[in-house]
Amino acid sequence: MSEQIRPSLRAEPARPSPTLEDLARAAGVSRSTASRAINGGSRVSPEAQAAVDDAVIALGYTPNRAARSLVTRRTSSIALVINEPDARVMMDPFFAAVITGVTEALRETDMQLVLLMSRAGGDPSRTVRYLRGGHVDGAIVVSHHKADGWTEELAASGLPTVFIGRPWDTALGIHYVDVDSFQGARLAALHLAAAGRTRLGTVTGPLDMTAAADRLAGWQAGLREAGLPQGPVAHGDFTAAGGTAAADLLLAQDGRLDGIFAASDLMARGAILAVQSSGRAVPGDVAVVGFDDHLPAPGELPLTTINQPMVEIAAEAGRLLLADIEDPGAGRDPVIYPARLVVRASSTPQAD
Amino acid sequence: MSEQIRPSLRAEPARPSPTLEDLARAAGVSRSTASRAINGGSRVSPEAQAAVDDAVIALGYTPNRAARSLVTRRTSSIALVINEPDARVMMDPFFAAVITGVTEALRETDMQLVLLMSRAGGDPSRTVRYLRGGHVDGAIVVSHHKADGWTEELAASGLPTVFIGRPWDTALGIHYVDVDSFQGARLAALHLAAAGRTRLGTVTGPLDMTAAADRLAGWQAGLREAGLPQGPVAHGDFTAAGGTAAADLLLAQDGRLDGIFAASDLMARGAILAVQSSGRAVPGDVAVVGFDDHLPAPGELPLTTINQPMVEIAAEAGRLLLADIEDPGAGRDPVIYPARLVVRASSTPQAD
């Protein structure tokens, strides 16, 4: 009775989608039963269930998410908070891996991923307000900096949250997934030492990030362990250009440097460039080790690096978040993935 | 009953956030007036407005999006549909640019970006169902393939939609933003011809995408215009490895090939590799032209390419979508950005 004498094929731009009420009527049951059937169907007779299932298909019924949210207080969406000022960081394969991993974890769920470029929008508090406003069921925070300030606020808000990369203040009991940066960097030092390199320098990431700080500490520990002097340290920003600039500084401090560990692959690429344009060869004169194990661009010198399984780490963060949303009380231990040394040509003339 | 005797400092995990009712009471006005004041405040006295504004700050009020959605039938979110099977395509700088651009367009809005990896989830129809289900106010579709099938369905659903890249069936009146692929490819051909190259081949993208088809057509038109033979054509898949394989084919077909146009930068990089490993030099023996104008990785041979302003294109798609959501009826012309030739070292020994 809702269809008019309407000659056009699709003149109705917004045919109101069927409601649960409609569905129930079509299935010959009550709204309550229809609702139960839709949601897993406990306490529903097989006949009623079948009738509802058929009606769902016949009507093309989709539950109205807003209405459902309103009463359940759940939104079926989680936020991926990318905490960098410039949206251009998206170019970093790191974030691609994160998105890939999180998407993977959400695949079988009906959860949706909301992308939140927290600092790109200008107002950082807007992000917190959004997160606290109950618009999402949980959040994954990536690329956390020391001075962000809202870590505490977020932890206090009670919103299920998982960090990718250890947050600064672990006392808050925030859940996180990380790679063992310390051990990874230590392995890099030991590897270079084992390869007979003795004058070693490092290019760090921004030290307001735990990953960068841990890698520096691990590196220094490795050098100590190998009985080598600490050597020069220069600070980069996880970009290739920053790696080049930092490596230039390193080379200026020690003209006979024979090994460099950079805290990311991108910076290692930049460092190789710096070495080469100083007239020295990689790995002949200077061995270079990175951290990440991104897929190399075609034709690039294969890079010795510390592998971190970012896609898997992000997926685990996703799973952890889902679990935390299901069962908020539970304390969950951080998940730390081991870092593996992958030896390639940039540190050993004979390798691959 | 779920809370144990827990001495923790912030024991209330979910203090119910204030409702409009609370806000109205605090401001000493009615719920209606509070609502009006929140939403732009027409027909609200300055005093009432001020009282509400104060109360908002005092209570930290955030409107409940679900409740609002339920009545307004708007969700304040749009979907970015990435229509590729493998989530790993995220590694392509192309998508990074798209996300950057769309985010930019949404910056001043309270719209949120929902990421939809349409084919990665396995079930493609799930995406359509989600989109038709009224969960978002609009959609931006990127990386559209000929056989997707749901273009029509989407167009018929009445959901405001903007494609990035021309859809196959423009008769449906779908809005889109694109770069002038035809002209860009034509420019590439003319450039190579002007540089004195005469034995030219091309590496195409997947021809079930309009961008790839248009570039092939433009390339062929350019050759015709320059009075050159059509030369060999090999098909790539917009990846570097695909570019290498396709270029190998090209070189096998014509051992004296002296110029290659690849329909993307990534494929051009792959093609350069193929040329070099065949023992010939770029640009000395073979000039290579790409399409995209991505930022080059450090140390790479500067690539002559066709610039397409992807960030801007994506931002325009975002703006177009917002406009279409505001005012659904309006027919909007496609926006086509010009493609610019950027000459660098890969095609001219003396350049940059």
Place this chain on the structure above:
DNA sequence: ATTGGACATGGGAGCGCTCTCACGAGCATG
């Protein structure tokens, strides 16, 4: 035969918001 539990069902309230409508106050118009 009587009780009682397990189970399937439907009625109704209510989540937090917007929006229509009616109302009174204030003002200019006839």
Place this chain on the structure above:
DNA sequence: CATGCTCGTGAGAGCGCTCCCATGTCCAAT
């Protein structure tokens, strides 16, 4: 002075859903 407005306001309905609770039905246990 009556009439028609514009304007600010509040009451109330209702968006589509879930969930609590009351009701009805059937079968095992007494």
